[in-house]
Amino acid sequence: MNPAVNRAVNPAKSKKVAANAVALVVALFFAFPTYWMVATALKPRKDMLTSEYDLLPLSVTGTNFATAWTKPGFLQSLGNSLVVTLLAVLAAVVVGLLAAVPLARMRFRGRKGFVMLMLVAQMAPFEALLIPVFLMMRDLDLLDKLPSLVLIYFAVTLPFCAWTLRGFVNGIPLELEEAAQVDGCSRWEAFRRVTLPLLGPGMVATSVFAFVTAWNEFLYALSLINDQSRQTLPVWLSGFQSQFGTDWGGAMAASALFTLPVLVFFLIVQRKMVIGVTAGAVKG
Known part of the structure; x- marks a missing residue:
């Protein structure tokens, strides 16, 4: 490939990758409260009342949804x-x-x-x-x-x-x-x-x-x-x-x-x- 064309393509790809990364971060930022809500709903009561922040529930229960x-x-x-x-x-x-x-x-x-x-x-x-x-x-x-x-x-x-x-x-x-x-x-x-x-x-x-x-x-x-x-x-x-x-x-x-x-x-x-x-x- 022509070096001039290659230099023109790389900045375009870099901008696209950066835009996708920013979009992913924004999406995760807005999706995290919903994830935390669902994850908390699946936790047993003993795992909920703790000072530790575990992103993944250690154990899962459907009792809260039944309640x-x-x-x-x-x-x-x-x-x-x-x-x-x-x-x-x-x-x-x-x-x-x-x-x-x-x-x-x-x-x-x-x-x-x-x-x-x-x-x-x-x-x-x-x-x-x-x-x-x-x-x-x-x-x-x-x-x-x-x-x-x-x-x-x-x-x-x-x-x-x-x-x-x-x-x-x-x-x-x-x-x-x-x-x-x-x-x-x-x-x-x-x-x-x-x-x-x-x-x-x-x-x-x-x-x-x-x-x-x-x-x-x-x-x-x-x-x-x-x-x-x-x-x-x-x-x-x-x-x-x-x-x-x-x-x-x-x-x-x-x-x-x-x-x-x-x-x-x-x-x-x-x-x-x-x-x-x-x-x-x-x-x-």
């Missing part, structure tokens, strides 16, 4: 979380799409101001709204009822969904819809047959982020729901801490089970999510 699975209220809380999260995310994605299309395709007075309001809504501290939201739900007679959480999670995730989907709609050329209309489609048919299928990856990516936000929410679920039969999984997880101490093995096992639905959903839509995230970065 978490059989703890009263697990399946019911799981069902409550799934119902509340799925309804809120579905409503936020649908309404967000209905808001994103006119914001991206139409030009009307106040459009930029409305977009700025969506950004302001996302920047508002979630915890600072607890008292007014609590009073509102009390006046609506929605305390201790799951629809209150559906409404709150819908309101929290809606600005993000509308803002993100607006970027995806902007990334689809308007000429595609116009060509479909020339071929005889109505405006709705052109959107349904041309634009909506192309928005699939973007809707998947948006729904994943909205799902994680609603699934992990704890403060409002704790403040608005006192009935244990209606509590969600994040509130149920706090039951492993009592005045007598914390059952760390059961808490870690329950946390692993709590993470499982999100992990499964992410693995199913991973490919489309990556496509959607990169497509949404083109235009905003």
Whole structure:
């Protein structure tokens, strides 16, 4: 090989190796807490309460997972979380799409101001709204009822969904819809047959982020729901801490089970999510 070409190739390979090494370190950094959670859940109690940090469990047991699975209220809380999260995310994605299309395709007075309001809504501290939201739900007679959480999670995730989907709609050329209309489609048919299928990856990516936000929410679920039969999984997880101490093995096992639905959903839509995230970065 020509020495000049060899010198040009080596720096490129070195940069690639360095980038892969950095990516591996970052991946391990973010994956380590999850590994530590699962490893702790598999440890017996005697190995858990020690000052030594063993990365690999000396012995493995499934007792902690059995404790978490059989703890009263697990399946019911799981069902409550799934119902509340799925309804809120579905409503936020649908309404967000209905808001994103006119914001991206139409030009009307106040459009930029409305977009700025969506950004302001996302920047508002979630915890600072607890008292007014609590009073509102009390006046609506929605305390201790799951629809209150559906409404709150819908309101929290809606600005993000509308803002993100607006970027995806902007990334689809308007000429595609116009060509479909020339071929005889109505405006709705052109959107349904041309634009909506192309928005699939973007809707998947948006729904994943909205799902994680609603699934992990704890403060409002704790403040608005006192009935244990209606509590969600994040509130149920706090039951492993009592005045007598914390059952760390059961808490870690329950946390692993709590993470499982999100992990499964992410693995199913991973490919489309990556496509959607990169497509949404083109235009905003």
